[in-house]
Amino acid sequence: MGSTYGKIFKIATFGESHGAGIGVIIEGCPAGIAFDSDFIQSELTRRKPGQSRITTQRKEADEFEVLSGVFEGKTTGTPIALIIRNEDQRSKDYSHIAAQYRPSHADYTYQVKYGVRDYRGGGRSSARETAARVAAGALAKLLLMEMGVSIQAYVSQVGRLKLAKTYAELDLTETENNAVRCPDPVMAEQMFEYIDSVRKQGDSVGGVVSCVIKGAPAGWGEPVFDKLHAELGKAMLSINAVKGFEYGSGFEGVSLLGSQHNDAFYIDDNQNIHTRTNHSGGIQGGISNGEDIYFNVAFKPVATIMQDQESIDQNGDIAVVQGKGRHDPCVVPRAVPIVEGMAALVLADFYLRNKSSRI
Template sequence: MNGNSFGRLFQVTTFGESHGDAMGVTVSGCPAGLELSEDDVQADLDRRKPGQSMITTSRGEPDAVSIKSGVQDGYTTGTPIGMVIENKDAQSEKYEPFVTAPRPSHGDFTYSAKFGTRNWGGGGRSSARETVNWVAAGAIATKILAEAGVELKAHVNQIGDIEAPEVSFKEIKAHSEDNEVRCAHPETAERMRERIDEYQTEGDSIGGSIYFEARGVPRGLGAPRFDSLEARLGQAMMSVPASTAFEFGLGREAREYTGKDRNDDWEFGDSEAQGPSEDSSGDEPRERGDPKPVENDHGGIQGGITTGEPIYGEVTLHAPTSIPKTQTTVDWETGEQKEAKVIGRHDPVLPPRGVPVVEAMLALTLVDFMLLSGRINPDRLDDRPGEYDTDYHPSSPRNE
């Protein structure tokens, strides 16, 4: 089974099944010199873990991470970082009715048809529990980006037909963690919570979407065609379980725009580092910087390459497929058609716990491009000389 690795220079490879002994991830390509502890990773895992509110699954997983390699004396060594998160609260017996009778809209039948077998406990490898690995790796990527001046954040902008108004990046950073829905607009968050409760009471589920944004991303990341930043970012976001759509910039609204309306005019940005523009007037000449788009309807990407403007977009997640309402399935061993009620511990909505997953995939994509472009030294993050330094003492992690 392939498809378990993501990235090129910053490569993440994951393992584990929903009801197996543990989940795990190996991160290759993290430069040496990054200060890293289990607490750094745990902070993001706690945002994704189950049982954190009444609108998440009640599965009682602590999701405690253990770093097994790649870190010494609190700093990365440049070798692969291995992390393990043990499964503590699996209840596989609830899935026995579906060993040969696929749950509606799950991967049960397709996995069995392809491989001739599958781990049926909790959905095995197809379970969204596997994203715990992505978030662990994403925490490392986010920390590297922060040292390079790149920050990112996401929030839930729609649940069902309830959509939040536009909020600023500052508001998303300040308020997305203030409520259990993870919507940065408090009034809308309350309405979303009420709507989720309605579906949960009915034994049903509901879909929604997550808005993401990254700032401080340098221009020049990406390439035309198959290595365009939006193509790689689209792969990352469409890998998120339950994702049905990925958009950046205007997204699907672009089909309603004319070329004149959508096209971003160019202007010179202000910069103290460059001389005055030729068309400046008045006593104080205006400083002319590099060209920049007047608007940012392209979501920070033009021609597959970053412009230096904020990157923003949206990921749509369908309603959770595990619901206790009566549905119909077939048993491929007995040949019988029968009712299917998926009784267990499942989320009634996915975006609230999906926020750290989307942030992780955004971070993993960007840090990979930063390394590929040389914006981040792939060998060592600190300011030690690139050549071997005879004055460097291994007992001092950063030679300070």
């Protein structure tokens, strides 16, 4: 199973939604990084369930334990193992679908691939697994902070409600001031009310998480197959419920002419090279060029809804799947720290890989 990621800064996650816990082993983290437990816990708290009435009401503290790799508050250079114990599993909520295939879930594909599946909350396919990524991503963020790199994601769209402003026109410090994690307070309120209305209907809705990375220097990325934007795309598309990724001008760029889309270079007063526009999204030829890196991640409506849906069971008979349990009506508010964490893992790996690119 593809549970590992990275070439130098590598992670391997483990655990299931309704097992004893979930966790991650991190290899390749340099020694001497200050291990800020409070910061890592704060990142997990941003992702944890039960934050408001528009998120799943599963109650998990998501407090992590360090099993290895940290001594006297700093990383030792050896493998770091972190574990998060599951505390509020309700496996009985899933007994009714033990032999049924839920629409748009991984039930059928896991059964076909492995011949067995953990139906309790989806087992390994559950988004609960992403808590381990957030923990590892928080450590990657600590490494990147020492390089002056910052990563900020936010909700830019829920259903048809979409921010008209770019990240440069928004006050991103407002992102954490509301339950939706949208930096526009007026739009955030509209999004909240819409998600709540969808929840009351027993349905779900998708959305978009946007992300901007500042401070990444020019030179990060490994052509030809390990281009920076390709790895960011892979990382984002590995997140549960993600259906699309675009960076820079994205699909909107097709409406421009080359003369309009090209990013012209200039030298500023400090003799630093910049581009006058940034349609490239901070990446050219698969390598960072020193400008802001920005991208969008599209999330589908959550597959589990509180409505009856027709499907089939493992015997091929028609079955009615009943929506039960505790689920998010919209995943994007809790996905913000996941997007940031995965972006941090990509950049931390490329930072370390870039150190071997030339003498």
